Amino acid sequence: MLDESAASPTLIQSLQRGMHLVAAVTEHGPLTARVLSEKAGICLPTTYHLLRTLVHEGYLQRDDDGRYRLGDQLTFVAQLESRARSLRLVREVMAELAAQARVTVSTGVLCNDEIVISQFVAHPGVPRFDCWRGMAIPGHATAIGKNILARMQPQRQAEYLSNHPLDALTAATVTTSWRLAAELTDVDIAHSDQQYRYGISCTATTLADDTLSAIGAAYSSDRSQRQRDRIDDLLLGAAQRISNAMCPVRPEHVGNSQA
Known part of the structure; x- marks a missing residue:
């Protein structure tokens, strides 16, 4: 029998949600926070919070028109x-x-x-x-x-x-x-x-x-x-x-x- 930790691994929900936002941008291209919120199924205030963190870490970047695209961290990996x-x-x-x-x-x-x-x-x-x-x-x-x-x-x-x-x-x-x-x-x-x-x-x-x-x-x-x-x-x-x-x-x- 699997122990509890193996059967139900501990997941960091905020990390999961952040990766869902990155995946949405990767699949659909630059998107606004509102559209990202809808596609990822995350409430808008939480989406803004996650987006600020992802931009700060370089995984996403915010354009002048308010849309978010892949940041230098991920485009560099994609190029490699x-x-x-x-x-x-x-x-x-x-x-x-x-x-x-x-x-x-x-x-x-x-x-x-x-x-x-x-x-x-x-x-x-x-x-x-x-x-x-x-x-x-x-x-x-x-x-x-x-x-x-x-x-x-x-x-x-x-x-x-x-x-x-x-x-x-x-x-x-x-x-x-x-x-x-x-x-x-x-x-x-x-x-x-x-x-x-x-x-x-x-x-x-x-x-x-x-x-x-x-x-x-x-x-x-x-x-x-x-x-x-x-x-x-x-x-x-x-x-x-x-x-x-x-x-x-x-x-x-x-x-x-x-x-």
Whole structure:
């Protein structure tokens, strides 16, 4: 037989009521105290008392029009949760692309004055080459680097290139500024054929988020043109899915219904 404390746990009624108010705002969006009182089934004076406490603690905030919305405490938690879900989806899409196209997939981002690998999924069918999370890659010799360079503002691009000489990594590496400029005209998709490592070709396309970032697929240079075109198509589809997942969640998007 359960003892009394286990059978009838002690509940803090004011906490329950406060959570009911938060749940109503989360579900319906910004609401007035009167509407919250009706939806939560709490008398209006008690609702005002609870709302003052929730605003003071940062769980809700009161707008100038008298309605209450989620406060910084909860919107921050919602953003963290969303980013965690997004990262899982990004990894899933990258792994799916790697398996489907038999490519090694990586994402890169401009960080300060370096283009850095942020995610990496290897495929056993692709010759191994140096690539890991946090690694700075040469912008002029990689597809990810070229895609990011092509979208930089002219001054920032010039600063990057002045700090990063066009070193010859293979006989195919572009080492003159005019040739590189010709390869940076396409801001949607970029290619590199044995310019970074012999036997490795890669293609990259844009990721739409708040930073200069790109996703790339590396594969053996003996792939046929038909196979390369298919990789491009699959990469573009994966980039769209990842871009959607990486869209940041803003406070106004949490519980955006009006009442």
